[in-house]
Amino acid sequence: MPTRTARTAWNGDLQTGSGQVELSSSKAGTYEVSFPKRAADDAQGTTSPEELVAAAHSACYAMSLSNGIAQAGGTTNALDVQADVTLGADPNGGFKLTGIKLTVRGEVDGLDNDAFQKAAEAAKAGCPISKALAAVDITLDAALER
16 A cells, blocks of 8 residues: 655744645645644634544545445445544643544435444444544444435
């Protein structure tokens, strides 16, 4: 399997500095980052490590769930996956990811709700990003829509 690369160029200290995150492998873009905007409710057009983790997790989870649905005998018509990644204080100092909430709404043929829930839970446990983030509390809200 290939290795994917991103890089960050940072200038200044934590509170007044800023940087640019470049998605190097895909060349999909370069995005502004800063700590004050990372810690603010309004990101003001900048991204953050948490948003990038959320993007990675939602994409990975969608891929894993679509595979699990197929293995269970279903057909995925559409999945809408949202990952909410929360940054909070670490009791040992500094900050840490304090939780991730995965929300998925699926339009699936050939599976009942129980089979969909089973596939959704298996995808949460089995997707590589979930595995990498095992130290973070990950919750799941999965619903089958017809």
